[in-house]
Amino acid sequence: MPVLKRAKTSDLAHAKEKAEERQEVKKKSRNRGMEKTCWVPGCMEEAKYLNAHAFIEHIPSIFSETLDPTDERVLRESRSALSQAGRWLLGKPITLDELVAFFCDAEDA
Ligand SMILES: [Zn+2]
Numbered sequence: 001m002p003v004l005k006r007a008k009t010s011d012l013a014h015a016k017e018k019a020e021e022r023q024e025v026k027k028k029s030r031n032r033g034m035e036k037t038c039w040v041p042g043c044m045e046e047a048k049y050l051n052a053h054a055f056i057e058h059i060p061s062i063f064s065e066t067l068d069p070t071d072e073r074v075l076r077e078s079r080s081a082l083s084q085a086g087r088w089l090l091g092k093p094i095t096l097d098e099l100v101a102f103f104c105d106a107e108d109a
Contacts, residue, residue, distance in 0.1 A: 051088065 035046040040058050047053035062077045069075075079096065086099040094102070 054084070 035048050036050055038045040038050060038053060040054065045053060062081050067074045082096055082099060086094045
């Protein structure tokens with residue numbers, strides 16, 4: 001089983017290779033109009049630009065004033081929408097505290 005034995009050391013290189021392969025596939029399939037399905041539960045929308053789709057379709061609606069602000073599900077979705085927006089803004093996962101700090105810092109500047 002030489003393949004299994006050397007798997008540990010070459011794991012990282014292999015994973016990198018795989019990731020690059022996938023990117024190649026993505027690049028190629030873009031021309032064929034390959035669309036991805038939205039990750040939001042209950043939404044079966046397919047879009048080329050899921051971030052844009054989510055922004056337009058999901059984020060505004062979860063902050064709608066017609067939703068019960070004390071509903072645990074609304075709070076949970078709002079929180080995850082904010083985290084997602086923060087990730088898009090800063091390019092890394094951030095906590096809501098960090099997001100608040102980000103906007104407060106921006107205001108002071
Ligand atoms: Zn969606």
